Amino acid sequence: MISLDISKAFDHVWHKGLLAKRPMFGLHHTLIKWISNFLSDRSIAIRVDGCPSNPHSINSGVPQGSVISPVLFMLFIDDLLSSTSSSIFSFSDDSYLSSSVSSNPQHLAYSNISPYGNTSASLLTNDLTNVEKWGSDNLVNFNEEKTKQVVISRKHHQDFPLVFMNGHKLDISSSITQLDLSITSNLTWKPHINSIVKHASQKLGFLSGASGYFSPSQLLTIYKSQICPSLEYCSHVWGGAPKSSLHLLDEVQSKAICLINNPSLANSLQSLSHHLLVADLSIFYRHFHWKSRILVQ
Helix, strand or coil: CEEECECCHHHHCEHHHHHHCHHHHCCCHHHHHHHHHHHCCCEECCEECCEECCCEECCECCCCCCCCHHHHHHHHCHHHHHCCCCEEEEECCEEEEECCCCCCHHHCCCCECHHHHHHHHHHHHHHHHHHHHHHHHCCCCECCCCCEEECCCCCECCCCCCCEECCEECCEECEEEECCEEEECCCCCHHHHHHHHHHHHHHHHHHHHCHHHCCHHHHHHHHHHHHHHHHHCCHHHHCCCCHHHHHHHHHHHHHHHHHHCCHHHHHCCCCHHHHHHHHHHHHHHHHHHHHHHHHHC
């Protein structure tokens, strides 16, 4: 998996290039005109020691903070997603290129996957060439020095074939972060769990410092709405981690129960293991019924 880094992504949305792609979108001409008006006649200026510079007109970039800007950015890079033979996924300005390879079942005893990765590495290098070409055509710069590569495998991969981008060899990283989910090369979830426990503990520390201003029921509400969700995010992916790692989550909730200091309210707080199970069942329910609808249609 390769994490692509677009330099100043939202600032490099080329207005004419975006509007030239309107036949791909199937949008009504009135809406296209509205987008054109939204992007036109924009200017920028800088302020140093309270003194502003003269404004300069711009022909690229979407306003950061605007609700429609991420949508316009996704429309702008939509044809990038079909420019590669490998799978490419985008979440706003985060794009990931991935390729999978299976080792020969007759040689599963071997620990080195590099003999099976030559084709994949060559394919990714060719795809990155296409990505660079798309960037050149659309006035977008990809920062190859910040582009990360991670080889996800249970096998030993120190000698995995090299992948290049614009002549620059991509270093192999030990992990990659996708939508705040830290995926390690050997698919162990301990670093990710440690990260979310640290984040939740910081929130709980702030709440503890302000606990004198809230009643026990209010503390419980704040914990459920602001802290507990961070302990459960994407649990259907990492929830199968060893119990030795998952017990760290229970420690956070135990501290929250002590902070609330009300047995009757604390008893109403379900265990995290129950929450993780409900999350898994919810995903399964949606997946199963979605599959059923597809089969019926």
